[in-house]
Structures are given as structure tokens and as C-alpha cells.
Amino acid sequence: MDFDLTDEQRMLSDSVRRLVSDAYDDFEHRKTYRAEPRGWSDANWQKFAEMGLLGLPFAEEDGGFGGGPLETMIVLENFGRGLVVEPYLATVVLGGGLLRRAGSAAQREALIPQVAEGSLTLAFAHQERQARHDLFDVATTAKRDGAGYVLNGAKGVVLHGDSAGRLIVSARTAGNRRDRDGISLFLLDPTTPGVTRRGYATQDGLRAAEVVLENVVVPADALLGPEGGALPLIEHVVDEAQAAICAEALGAMEVLRDLTVDYLKQRTQFGQAIGNFQALQHRAADMLVATEQARSMAMYAAMMVQDQDPAARHVALSAAKALVAKLADQLGKEAVQLHGGIAVTDEYKAGHYFKRLSMLGGLFGDVDHHLRVVVAAGGLPEAS
The missing domain is CATH 2.40.110.10 (Butyryl-CoA Dehydrogenase, subunit A, domain 2)
Known part of the structure; x- marks a missing residue:
């Protein structure tokens, strides 16, 4: 598998990161967005539309940009870094995924342009x-x-x-x-x-x-879609959502790890920064390893969600989700322990990252559920 991003994908990543940084540079902005009537910012949603993010995975003939799972991964990883509250997973990945895979030509023509321009959200x-x-x-x-x-x-x-x-x-x-x-x-x-x-x-x-x-x-x-035959479509789109969830969890893990390392450098005890203590350095190193493992599995998920064999795809995505959710839980708990009580206060953002990671870990199946899927299938599919 080739894990290198193309020039266009790197440009997309840089653009989305700048957009998220501008909108969420101050954590208080997120609280302001959450207080809006719908629980998210319509102004941010329109910015996503202007950048083409809302039309990204749709086919060009339907008014989209023809992006694939790797492009979705890039967007969601950066959204995870900012703890974005807008309904991208619900509207574009889940609702949009069902619409583009199951919708008739008339349904796609009527609704996809509205989604892409930001005037319609789906659930x-x-x-x-x-x-x-x-x-x-x-x-x-x-x-x-x-x-x-x-x-x-x-x-x-x-x-x-x-x-x-x-x-x-x-x-x-x-x-x-x-x-x-x-x-x-x-x-x-x-x-x-x-x-x-x-x-x-x-x-x-x-x-x-x-x-x-x-x-x-x-x-x-x-x-x-077809009457009585929706389950394969649902399973496919949920697999795509699992890949997106892995990417978002990766972005949140990166920020939470960096927050924790910075805290270890600033917090003093016994006349020195607690980051000087070797035991805590080891735990910080474990957080780095967990993040890099999650990155590999998020890339694996984005690649395998394109597999044409539904059974192989489903097992691979379950394996990726199980490991990323486990790593995210471990990293989140380490971050809370290393921060101490401040990590669980509403005023400090570390706890909010841990909450989001916990929520992502349970969406469409927790670790135990996905491990059972992998075991029942006899392990991961062989590489083709």
C-alpha cells in the first residue's frame, strides 16, 4: 500500500488545518458555537461549503468533487484536532454516503447540490x-x-x-x-x-x-434504494463512517498528546518540571507510540474501505476501529492522570478531547463488539 499523499491531498490538508485553526483557535469559540440554537455554527458550515468540503465525496456529475476515503480522512483528522462541532459526519459521511450510493438520479439531483452548498443537513x-x-x-x-x-x-x-x-x-x-x-x-x-x-x-x-x-x-x-435490500448499503456506509471516525480520533489524540507533553514541561514539583522525571517520560513516550499506531490504522482503514469484497472490508474496518478505540482510551486516560485534576475541569480543553475520544470509541460498536467481528471471521483478510 502506498501511504504517501499526493500534492493535491497535502494542499487539502493544509487548507483544512488553516480553516479549523482560524475557527477554533480560541477554545472559547467552541463553547460559543455549542450555545447557538442548533449546537453548531452556521457561519463555519458555510465556510466548509465554500471550500468544497461538503461536496467532497460526491461524484462530479452530481455536483460534488469526486473525493475518496483518503480525502475524507484528511478532513476528519483535522476536524478531530479542532474538536469541530459541525455535523460533517452526520451529513456528509453518513447521510451523504447513503444518498450517493442509494439515491435515484432524481433524488441525487434534488438533494446533493443542497448538501454541497450548505443549505441542507442530513441525519x-x-x-x-x-x-x-x-x-x-x-x-x-x-x-x-x-x-x-x-x-x-x-x-x-x-x-x-x-x-x-x-x-x-x-x-x-x-x-x-x-x-x-x-x-x-x-x-x-x-x-x-x-x-x-x-x-x-x-x-x-x-x-x-x-x-x-x-x-x-x-x-x-x-x-x-431498493425496497427490502438496504442492509448492504447501510453496512458499506457505516464502514466508511468507521474509517472517518478513526481519522477524527487520530486528530484528537495528536492534540491531547501535545497538550500533555506541554503540561509536563510547565508543571513543577520538587523544584523542577515534572517532565524531567523518567517515569513520566516513559508514559509520554507511550502516548507517542499510541498516536503513531493509530495513524497507521487510520490509513489502513481508509485504504481497506475501498475493498470490493464486503466481508473483507467489514472485518478490516472492525479491526481498525477496535485498535484505534483502544489506543484512544489508553491515551485519554494517561492524559487525565498526567494532568491531574485540571484535566477534568470544564474550563480546560484536555477533558473535552477525552470525552470526544470516548464518544468516538463507542459509535457503531465498541472495542468488544469489533473484536468479536474479527474473531468470528477468523482474523484479518489476507493482503491482495
């Missing part, structure tokens, strides 16, 4: 309370009713679902709750009668929502 309403991390466990139903469907069910932890302009909802059109077949996707206007959204702040300062659907009537053209 993927899929997770259900009983499902844990099994993507095929869907109890929400969609029953045929004349020319449309009637949706009933409840979805939880819908990332940025409280402010999204469109929801992409998974519902069962056939089969039993844990059948792999029979799952469909629907584009839903959240103002449709029968839709209830309860928004809340997650532990990392971002937003999510609980969504309840009670006899929600949608037309037939709300169907996104």
Missing part, C-alpha cells in the same frame, strides 16, 4: 434501543398503504437529528426484527405529521436526538 436515523450494535436489528416498520408507506417505530442517538433538514430512516418492509433481508431506507421531512424529535447534548458537547415515528405517512418516492 441517519437507524439505531434502536434493543439492537445494541447489530445493524440488521430493526424493529421500526414501514407498511404499504396505497401509493405510499406508513412508518412506526423509534430511533435513538440520531447524530444531529434535532436540527437536520432531512432524516434518512431505516424501517422494515418485510421479515422479522433480526432478519438481514427486508430493511428499507426512506427520506423523511422531519416536519411530517407524526414525527417527534427530542434533541439533547451528548457527553462530548455535540448534539443527538431521539426520534419517534407514529403513523407517519410518506409517498412512494421517499424510498431510498
Whole structure:
């Protein structure tokens, strides 16, 4: 595998890093963005659109820029460095991924330009309370009713679902709750009668929502992709999201490591900087090793998410997510211990990075879940 970035990718990285640095140079700015009505800054979102970030992964014929997983990794790593609160993962990676892979020509033509220009945000309403991390466990139903469907069910932890302009909802059109077949996707206007959204702040300062659907009537053209055959699409897009999560975690780990090393150089005890003590130097070195391991796995995830074999791709992404989440947890705990009590105060940003890393580690499956996936498959796929 070639891990070298092209000149264009390096330029993208430099541009996104400058943009994030300008918007989040003062940590107080992040608190200001979180206090806005939707929990994020519309001004920042428009800057992302102007730079082309919101249209990055979409095909050029759909109004995008034709970027791939490596470009997404570059963007998310820099977003992780700034603890960006805007709904990029929810709108562009998850919602946008489903739209570009499952949407009809008419749906893509109508919605992708709106996403790319920043006027429309998306949210993927899929997770259900009983499902844990099994993507095929869907109890929400969609029953045929004349020319449309009637949706009933409840979805939880819908990332940025409280402010999204469109929801992409998974519902069962056939089969039993844990059948792999029979799952469909629907584009839903959240103002449709029968839709209830309860928004809340997650532990990392971002937003999510609980969504309840009670006899929600949608037309037939709300169907996104094939009826009853949405699970492979969902699994593919969630794998892409896992690669993006690994990249964002890497960016957050880099900053948290640097914050900790700087603190060790500044904090004095017994008349000298505590960074002079060899035991603490060893722990700082372990944080560096963890970051570099996470970097390798984030690159591996970005490469393997392009694998044409769904089974090999899924196992590889589970392996990457498991290791990055484990490394992020270890590094976060080391940072808190080495900082002492200041690390968990709301005024100091180290604790906010640890919270975000903890949240990323649990999204779409925790370490134990992904290790079970790898073990069940008999280990990683052989390199082709």
C-alpha cells in the first residue's frame, strides 16, 4: 500500500488545518458555537461549503468533487484536532454516503447540490434501543398503504437529528426484527405529521436526538434504494463512517498528546518540571507510540474501505476501529492522570478531547463488539 499523499491531498490538508485553526483557535469559540440554537455554527458550515468540503465525496456529475476515503480522512483528522462541532459526519459521511450510493438520479439531483452548498443537513436515523450494535436489528416498520408507506417505530442517538433538514430512516418492509433481508431506507421531512424529535447534548458537547415515528405517512418516492435490500448499503456506509471516525480520533489524540507533553514541561514539583522525571517520560513516550499506531490504522482503514469484497472490508474496518478505540482510551486516560485534576475541569480543553475520544470509541460498536467481528471471521483478510 502506498501511504504517501499526493500534492493535491497535502494542499487539502493544509487548507483544512488553516480553516479549523482560524475557527477554533480560541477554545472559547467552541463553547460559543455549542450555545447557538442548533449546537453548531452556521457561519463555519458555510465556510466548509465554500471550500468544497461538503461536496467532497460526491461524484462530479452530481455536483460534488469526486473525493475518496483518503480525502475524507484528511478532513476528519483535522476536524478531530479542532474538536469541530459541525455535523460533517452526520451529513456528509453518513447521510451523504447513503444518498450517493442509494439515491435515484432524481433524488441525487434534488438533494446533493443542497448538501454541497450548505443549505441542507442530513441525519441517519437507524439505531434502536434493543439492537445494541447489530445493524440488521430493526424493529421500526414501514407498511404499504396505497401509493405510499406508513412508518412506526423509534430511533435513538440520531447524530444531529434535532436540527437536520432531512432524516434518512431505516424501517422494515418485510421479515422479522433480526432478519438481514427486508430493511428499507426512506427520506423523511422531519416536519411530517407524526414525527417527534427530542434533541439533547451528548457527553462530548455535540448534539443527538431521539426520534419517534407514529403513523407517519410518506409517498412512494421517499424510498431510498431498493425496497427490502438496504442492509448492504447501510453496512458499506457505516464502514466508511468507521474509517472517518478513526481519522477524527487520530486528530484528537495528536492534540491531547501535545497538550500533555506541554503540561509536563510547565508543571513543577520538587523544584523542577515534572517532565524531567523518567517515569513520566516513559508514559509520554507511550502516548507517542499510541498516536503513531493509530495513524497507521487510520490509513489502513481508509485504504481497506475501498475493498470490493464486503466481508473483507467489514472485518478490516472492525479491526481498525477496535485498535484505534483502544489506543484512544489508553491515551485519554494517561492524559487525565498526567494532568491531574485540571484535566477534568470544564474550563480546560484536555477533558473535552477525552470525552470526544470516548464518544468516538463507542459509535457503531465498541472495542468488544469489533473484536468479536474479527474473531468470528477468523482474523484479518489476507493482503491482495
